[in-house]
Amino acid sequence: MHENPQHPSDKSLSNIFDPVRSRSPAIPSEPAPAYSALPNCDTDFFLAPVLGGKVGDIELVTVDDKRFLVHRKLLEQETVFFHIYYGFVPIWRLNNVGSTQSTQPRVVPIELPSNSHRPAQSRERDATPLSNILCLPKLLAAHLSRSPGAASLLTSHQRQNGDSPCDDLSAPLITNERIPDSPPPAFQDLPPLPPPKDVTAPTPTSSPYTWAVPESSTVLTAFLSLIYPSGIISASPTSLLTSLELTGRVVRAALGYQSAKALSTARDHMVHWVDESPVQVYSMASFFKFGDLARLASIKAVSVPPSQWPEDARVLMGRTSASKLVALHSTRLSRLKQILNGPMEEDEHAHTCVRFPMARDVWRRMAGEISRKVCADSDLIELLDVDLRGGHCGECLVLLGRSVQRCLYEARELPSMI
Incomplete structure (x- = not known):
């Protein structure tokens, strides 16, 4: 077909199938949800709620080995923990970087070399956040090489090679200006890590979308x-x-x-x-x-x-x-008993009435019974449950009622909570 130079043909469809012309994106796309990357698609989940017509994309494994499939967006909205983890730490980028670094030989430096002899373009590229992530394994390796545990491993490694550092006491110590003759062992030569302890906090497993929860x-x-x-x-x-x-x-x-x-x-x-x-x-x-x-x-x-x-x-x-x-x-408890041990109300009539001692005996008997079995949360409402049958004077009954009223008011003023 004749192509008009003023109207070139559309190459967009051919670029899809042409690996040479197609450009890979600078930032890799986010990986597929966790449920599509599980080892077995027939995984029996204990709970997999459906929200908005979709299943979840985060897998949680409990201490009793039950598997949950929940939604990441909801966890980010409702919990600060997952909001910080997935919102501020681009785990999927770290996974992509790790996959590219796994094909390269592992380097364990003793000290960080100076980059003054490197071109300016290379130094600017190393200043990017992605290059900082790439340097993270090297920084960890340098830190481990200076730790006491790594030093002991280095000593044992040198002894196996017949080169003991303790043979010559006059040998100078290793400084930042001199690289040791025998480098520390690589990560694959280190002893295996101790078995993981009981899960006490949410811990990501081999995948950042699968968590072991406590x-x-x-x-x-x-x-x-x-x-x-x-x-x-x-x-x-x-x-x-x-x-x-x-x-x-x-x-x-x-x-x-x-x-x-x-x-x-x-x-x-x-x-x-x-x-x-x-x-x-x-x-x-x-x-x-x-x-x-x-x-x-x-x-x-x-x-x-x-x-x-x-x-x-x-x-x-x-x-x-x-x-x-x-x-x-x-x-x-002590204040309630003190209130109940108080005397009965008296006035001028009490000194002249012959039936007042009878009313006073009723008060003492009633207050004594309540004081022996009163509880700390009582409001002394039990004082109202009294039998006043008998030949009591009306004025004396008024004094008895005033005594009950006084106790109720004093009990109300007591502290009721811490």
């Missing part, structure tokens, strides 16, 4: 239900928070991932167990530094004597929080 499958499911929209994992955000212990573990996970949404929801849900387990709620609130929740729980927790506290709750709340609750309990 939570169990139950805790992670409850945590994800708080950050995913309602109806995707659970009917309501708090429907999976079925116990106080599970809620506390979810709070710990929310603090680890720095998720404000999950933290506030789980913290507010702890209020449901204040009446049932006030000491446990107080201990968890004190442990997580939830001041408002700790003060609210102390209103009910003061009713439990310190001798009846669960041992795990006592350890969890700490010495300072425990002393505050003990002080509140002892203060209220």
Whole structure:
């Protein structure tokens, strides 16, 4: 076909199939989602929620070996941990750099050579962030070569070659001006790393899109239900928070991932167990530094004597929080007994009425019975439950009512929380 020089033919389609003419992009494209790069496409995921018609692209492996497939964008939006990791650290670029560097011979320098003899264009290229990343293995190698562990390996390596550094005591020490005759062993000659410890924090595995997390499958499911929209994992955000212990573990996970949404929801849900387990709620609130929740729980927790506290709750709340609750309990209990030991109200009629001693005996008997079994959280409302049947004087009954009223007012003024 004749080509008009004024209107050259379109070469865009031919460039696609021409490897010589096609230009590779300067920055590699982002890799495929994690689920397409798994070793087996038939992987049985414990939970793989669908959000917006799509499955997730981040794989989380729990301590009980359950696999979750979640959405990276949602993790970046709802957690500071993943937002920083994927937002400020271009892991996919590091992977591409690592693949290109793996084909090159590994160099372990002792010191960084001067670049004054290199051309200006090469120095400018080395000043780019990508070149800094390329130099990172060399910097680590130089640091390891100066560490005591690497020095011991160097000594053993020299002894195997029959060249012991301790034979000649007059030999000068190695300085930055002289390169040693025997270089340190390469990375592949170093002893293997110790086995990994228990996972205590989210840790990326061989792929930056596969994480080993310290939570169990139950805790992670409850945590994800708080950050995913309602109806995707659970009917309501708090429907999976079925116990106080599970809620506390979810709070710990929310603090680890720095998720404000999950933290506030789980913290507010702890209020449901204040009446049932006030000491446990107080201990968890004190442990997580939830001041408002700790003060609210102390209103009910003061009713439990310190001798009846669960041992795990006592350890969890700490010495300072425990002393505050003990002080509140002892203060209220002693003040309530002091109020009940007060005398009955008297006036001019009491000195002339022959039935006043009868009313006074009723008051003493009633106050004594309540004082023996009063609890630290009592508001002395028990004083209203008194049997006044009998031939009592009306004026004396008024004095008895004033005495009860005085006790109720004084009990109301006592501190009720830490």
